[in-house]
Amino acid sequence: MSKPAGAAPRATIRDVAAQAGVSKSLVSLAFKDPARVSESRLRRIRDAAEELGYQPNFLARSLAAEGSPFIGVVVVDLRNPLFADIADAARAVLDAHGQYGLITSASVPGVAGAGERYGIVDDRVMAMLQDLRPRALMVIGTVADASALPRGIPLVYASAAPEADAGQTSVRVDDRAGMELLFDHLVERGHRRIAFVGGEGGGVSRLRLDAYLEACRTRGLEEIVHPASYGEREGADAGARLLASDPRPTAVIAVNDLAAIGVQAAAEEAGLTLPRDLAVAGFDNTYLAGLPRISLTSVDPRNAEIGRLAAERVLAALEDPDAPGDEELVRPGLVMRASTLG
Amino acid sequence: MSKPAGAAPRATIRDVAAQAGVSKSLVSLAFKDPARVSESRLRRIRDAAEELGYQPNFLARSLAAEGSPFIGVVVVDLRNPLFADIADAARAVLDAHGQYGLITSASVPGVAGAGERYGIVDDRVMAMLQDLRPRALMVIGTVADASALPRGIPLVYASAAPEADAGQTSVRVDDRAGMELLFDHLVERGHRRIAFVGGEGGGVSRLRLDAYLEACRTRGLEEIVHPASYGEREGADAGARLLASDPRPTAVIAVNDLAAIGVQAAAEEAGLTLPRDLAVAGFDNTYLAGLPRISLTSVDPRNAEIGRLAAERVLAALEDPDAPGDEELVRPGLVMRASTLG
């Protein structure tokens, strides 16, 4: 019984037509534009469809029609909890508008190795998605090479910093606003030597570094940058370097929660007591930041809002595919926790 | 430039045939069974294909042929880091064997609410996957309702406890072995009052509870069970109840890492010093357990191994679709960390 013997082949439009005593095309029409079919035949068709358990074949429809009634949603990194939150929120909105969002993961297995670029998408997955001919595409996260994405349909990025050749529609958090919230909070608590851990790994990391530098300049604070990418390991390494500097910063802002956790680890390793000796804050407000043992102050990008807005952009693009692209920045919040409050 | 005007339609087999001066079917054959095509024509066809940027249309192929040369990989829960590890490992193996694994996520957006069942898959995603006619299906995680899955093709579960109507092929960790490792470790360190937090939420949770009860019986230890599901919140609630009991357990095993973290939080909330006053251990060895601040002893299910074995099961099923299903249990390891070492 590991596979149902025979796997009763699905009923086709032809079966339904025969059973209802009408032509194939009438069945097709009955599903597509019921108003144009007489009531009696419509009922016969529907009864037949139900009886046979008929469901239109997705492939055949995509092949024959101009495209399929669905939106492709590509999640760049399966591991980032950020993206799942956005995908869920986006799907809910698409659903509510009768659009159907097909979520697919596109990252390629991480070849063990550090220098690897982030956001490599699998060509075959993308080719398949392209063949499926979705009405629009939503990409969650930064892809390393946008040219691998399906073309010719509206494209909306969520939580990604599109490459220079702008004109793309994207929805993401306002990193500068987030950085300002962090600085206001830290400065108010008396910090003057505020370091940044991050800037590497492309996309958002770079934007946050820029925002950090600008915040320092505005306030006349010293710029203290320790390069790192998005991981805990990277955060810990940068943290160790940072702690060796003299005078030591009193506060650290990391490019994301994971890197911030790395900084915390390095500081405790070095014998500091947190947050007394060092305030630490991150970005993304993932659920990690909320774990009691971690309790990390973090910029909340409002992922549900990003997902919602991105979905609305998709819906708008469906209406008017030729509308120019634009970037929408979501105003972040700040969630203060023990890591800076101590 | 938000969408490439016109979106140059992809070259079809017909274009390639014309350019190469052969028939359509010969082009098809050239891709499917090159050995049967003369060398000179083969070269002309390949040159033409390259020049035109021809790529076979996935849909058309699936529709015309018995199925498509790919394996459907369904990840039940996008948020569980466990599953991403398994998916990556599985995909690597499939890739190495020339099979192409299409990963898709099938969980439906969580309608805010507690009582919700875990592992609900989206019917439309499954219908689409079915239409695509993969050669086999790999399901990572426990689905609430297996009847929603595509039928008629080999099915392999990874990290899931299939429903009673067995005969399914599945690869998952040996929970009893994991529990034994945990008990041996804790008993050796002098613990006699060992509680279990979990048992709810279906599937694996139940299996681990059974394993716990058996381990207690074998050793003549008292059974102390505080029901909980997989979340941190649930772990914390159960933890609070557990701490109120008298005499208090000296060690707690939780159904997974997240629940264990909840127990830790509840214990610290109650003023205990960990691990001196309470040893805590979990299952799954997610990266959370490894974070220095958490440092949780955890049963390592060897997810890469599970993914690898599940992929091999898929490959075997491709060879012999009628082989009977069986369950393979992976021998776990134990990663000891501060939460039980004190």
Place this chain on the structure above:
DNA sequence: CTGAAAGCGCTTACAG
């Protein structure tokens, strides 16, 4: 080794 033909399940004009 090659090529004309039929068909996968659907949709879309187009005549009635």
Place this chain on the structure above:
DNA sequence: CTGAAAGCGCTTACAG
């Protein structure tokens, strides 16, 4: 409002 016909891009026997 209805139905026969052509076609989406491919594959699969089947006759040469």
